[in-house]
Amino acid sequence: MSLKDFFQKLAGLPKSFREFLLRHGRPTTDRARSQTVMSNIFLHIHSNRIHRYTLKKTFTFGLGVVAAASFFILIVTGLILMIYYKPSVDLAYGSIKDINFIVSGGRFVRNVHRWATNIMIVSVLLHMARVFYTAAYKRARSFNWVLGMVLFILTLGLSFTGYLLPWDQLGYWAITIASNIAASPRELTDAVGITQFFDPGGMMKTLILGSQEIGQDALTRFFLLHTIALPLAMGLVLSAHIWRIRKDGGLARPDEIKAKDMEGIAEDDKTKCIFNNAPQKTYGLMCLVQGKSPAVGRGPENTIPSWPSLFIAEIALLVLTLGIVCVLAYFFNAPLKEIADATVPENPAKAPWYFLGLQELVSYSAFMGGVGIPTIALLGLLLIPFIDREEQSLGRWFDNRNGRIAARNSLLYASSVTIGLLIFTVKFGWLRNWYPDISQLIIILVNPGTVLVAFFVTWSIGCLRKYNSTRLSAIALFTCFIVSFIILTYFATYHRGPNWDFYWLKSQWPIH
Amino acid sequence: MSIPETFKNVEESSPMSRRDFLGLVAAWMAASSLGCALIGLMKFSMPALLPDIPKTFKIGRLEDYPIGSEKIFEERKVIVFRDQEGLYAMSLICTHLGCTVSKQVGQFDCPCHGSKFDAMGRVKAGPAPKPLSWLKISQLPDGKLDVNAMREVPMGTKFNIQNRVG
Numbered sequence: 001m002s003l004k005d006f007f008q009k010l011a012g013l014p015k016s017f018r019e020f021l022l023r024h025g026r027p028t029t030d031r032a033r034s035q036t037v038m039s040n041i042f043l044h045i046h047s048n049r050i051h052r053y054t055l056k057k058t059f060t061f062g063l064g065v066v067a068a069a070s071f072f073i074l075i076v077t078g079l080i081l082m083i084y085y086k087p088s089v090d091l092a093y094g095s096i097k098d099i100n101f102i103v104s105g106g107r108f109v110r111n112v113h114r115w116a117t118n119i120m121i122v123s124v125l126l127h128m129a130r131v132f133y134t135a136a137y138k139r140a141r142s143f144n145w146v147l148g149m150v151l152f153i154l155t156l157g158l159s160f161t162g163y164l165l166p167w168d169q170l171g172y173w174a175i176t177i178a179s180n181i182a183a184s185p186r187e188l189t190d191a192v193g194i195t196q197f198f199d200p201g202g203m204m205k206t207l208i209l210g211s212q213e214i215g216q217d218a219l220t221r222f223f224l225l226h227t228i229a230l231p232l233a234m235g236l237v238l239s240a241h242i243w244r245i246r247k248d249g250g251l252a253r254p255d256e257i258k259a260k261d262m263e264g265i266a267e268d269d270k271t272k273c274i275f276n277n278a279p280q281k282t283y284g285l286m287c288l289v290q291g292k293s294p295a296v297g298r299g300p301e302n303t304i305p306s307w308p309s310l311f312i313a314e315i316a317l318l319v320l321t322l323g324i325v326c327v328l329a330y331f332f333n334a335p336l337k338e339i340a341d342a343t344v345p346e347n348p349a350k351a352p353w354y355f356l357g358l359q360e361l362v363s364y365s366a367f368m369g370g371v372g373i374p375t376i377a378l379l380g381l382l383l384i385p386f387i388d389r390e391e392q393s394l395g396r397w398f399d400n401r402n403g404r405i406a407a408r409n410s411l412l413y414a415s416s417v418t419i420g421l422l423i424f425t426v427k428f429g430w431l432r433n434w435y436p437d438i439s440q441l442i443i444i445l446v447n448p449g450t451v452l453v454a455f456f457v458t459w460s461i462g463c464l465r466k467y468n469s470t471r472l473s474a475i476a477l478f479t480c481f482i483v484s485f486i487i488l489t490y491f492a493t494y495h496r497g498p499n500w501d502f503y504w505l506k507s508q509w510p511i512h
Numbered sequence: 513m514s515i516p517e518t519f520k521n522v523e524e525s526s527p528m529s530r531r532d533f534l535g536l537v538a539a540w541m542a543a544s545s546l547g548c549a550l551i552g553l554m555k556f557s558m559p560a561l562l563p564d565i566p567k568t569f570k571i572g573r574l575e576d577y578p579i580g581s582e583k584i585f586e587e588r589k590v591i592v593f594r595d596q597e598g599l600y601a602m603s604l605i606c607t608h609l610g611c612t613v614s615k616q617v618g619q620f621d622c623p624c625h626g627s628k629f630d631a632m633g634r635v636k637a638g639p640a641p642k643p644l645s646w647l648k649i650s651q652l653p654d655g656k657l658d659v660n661a662m663r664e665v666p667m668g669t670k671f672n673i674q675n676r677v678g
């Protein structure tokens with residue numbers, strides 16, 4: 001090779017590098033766009049054409065993407081925090097303090113990590129509600145709904161295990177309570193007197209803590225789960241979750257889409273003639289894809305290439321999430337209390353906010369509030385797609401007028417029942433206050449938590465009778481649970497103070 | 513139209529072939545060893561030794577406790593009382609969800625969800641499902657006493673010298 005050649009190649013480096021990256025040319029034609037997606041293992045988690053309805057903002061509100069974006073932010077900030085964090089009971093608290101007060105940018109990264117957690121939990125909850133209310137869990141999508149449930153549990157598990165790591169009073173006592181909730185089946189086995197022979201509660205607690213109390217073993221286990229086991233599982237299941245969407249024929253959408261539905265959604269500038277050159281890829285496999293896939297071969301109206309519209313929307317949501325999280329992290333610090341002290345309980349000892357609704361129920365019966373009712377709720381959610389198999393049009397909030405009415409009535413019903421019950425218990429107490437010697441078994445069966453569930457189930461059965469529709473009765477039940485979860489969470493966050501007593505305002509808490 | 517012999521469902525007409533049988537055995541063996549490995553993993557994560565601080569600790573001699581006195585062992589979350597009938601120890605760990613109760617006049621209060629216990633540890637209010645535990649006191653050969661926080665005794669069991677002799 002002559003020297004001249006060499007310099008030519010050198011000068012051409014940027015160009016050849018670009019060609020090396022974009023093997024199919026710039027994604028300006030439809031064909032190149034499809035190839036961009038198809039030839040990239042990461043991009044091809046999406047199909048290369050999507051229906052325009054997918055991008056309708058008021059349909060998904062981008063909630064799933066926001067959840068995924070926060071997970072991504074959490075991974076990055078979590079890795080950065082691990083540079084200084086030391087998972088040992090003697091060093092953990094100090095290392096968090098170092099991160100907070102000495103490491104440059106440390107507090108900001110820690111705040112971002114904390115705020116992204118909160119955003120992720122909120123968006124996962126809302127995303128689940130969106131999928132439910134748009135009936136997007138039906139038919140083939142039931143599998144993805146179940147994957148979603150796994151993600152939901154992983155999300156809660158991740159935030160729960162992270163709570164202990166700073167080794168401060170907040171985490172220490174929240175985990176004390178939580179680990180004893182794990183042991184609370186003892187309440188039941190004690191009441192029937194078989195704990196000696198069969199103690200699932202004690203076993204669970206020992207398994208979580210690696211000991212009877214919270215010490216180094218618990219910290220090691222929580223660290224392992226929080227930084228390795230659960231994120232890995234989350235990454236795997238999340239990939240499957242997003243890949244399933246294309247296998248189920250894209251996001252759910254109504255059978256009949258009106259022009260009004262599509263207002264303001266990006267259009268394909270080249271829709272008129274999509275495949276002017278024969279596609280290189282054969283689409284024969286499409287028949288294996290369940291559900292309705294974009295029609296191929298004729299210029300399918302209303303589908304557009306994922307590149308760029310979908311990816312731009314996703315990147316925009318990532319940037320939006322990042323922006324919100326950064327602003328929050330700049331202004332509001334993540335909490336850090338005194339170092340964990342086993343002799344002085346926090347008063348009140350509150351779990352992270354998203355568990356406070358349950359903690360309110362736990363303050364009547366540890367077993368029902370902490371194990372029984374969450375299990376019922378999770379099982380209920382898991383079984384929705386298998387019980388409600390009504391054929392219907394998907395992809396519209398609350399389906400139709402009846403659905404809207406059922407949801408609205410359930411909202412009113414559940415809020416009045418929940419608020420009424422809270423007022424009642426604050427004013428008059430519960431069984432133990434009236435009959436101090438009452439058997440624990442009765443309290444396990446009859447406490448505000450079970451009373452609420454009974455009210456909601458009755459209501460939902462009423463809806464089933466009235467409308468003769470499982471979908472509507474599912475809407476009723478789901479709405480009841482969500483509404484009461486929100487009210488209980490609010491109540492326990494703002495109106496419970498020291499000794500779990502009722503206060504109107506935090507400023508009224510006694511000073512001690 | 514009758515189906516030619518060769519097209520009939522093999523599984524229906526003939527016993528399982530040796531090849532299929534061996535394959536099935538192999539699959540089941542793999543599955544069951546995987547299952548056993550999983551059980552082993554569960555056992556692996558179940559601590560064989562509890563690494564906690566020792567549950568037995570010394571509390572001095574009987575003479576150190578004049579009648580009517582009480583002493584709190586904060587680290588151990590145990591309170592020791594002395595009355596006419598003898599010495600007794602109670603755990604200060606709330607039976608609801610494990611917060612530490614505080615001693616008030618004639619009763620114990622839990623800060624976490626408001627359980628209240630009377631002087632004997634019986635539940636008076638709140639979500640606690642059981643009374644506070646009474647713990648075993650025993651005397652060592654050198655005359656000192658110790659409390660075993662793992663050993664519960666029935667409510668009302670008090671330690672005194674007759675007790676030891678009898």
Ligand code: HEM
Pocket residue numbers: 060062063064065067068071124127128131136137141144145146147148149151152155238241242245250251252
């Ligand atoms: C870590 C948590 C989760 C992440 C990151 C996530 C992510 C996503 C994303 C990005 C989508 C695309 C549509 C959209 O943005 O709304 C989606 C769809 C879906 N998700 Fe999730 N999700 C999570 C949890 C859940 C949960 C808890 C459920 C329900 C139990 C669920 C069920 C579904 C279903 C059924 C679809 C398909 C919806 C349709 O076809 O319209 N996901 N998810």
Ligand code: FES
Pocket residue numbers: 606607608609610611622623624625626627638639640
């Ligand atoms: S831990 Fe004592 S009342 Fe809940």
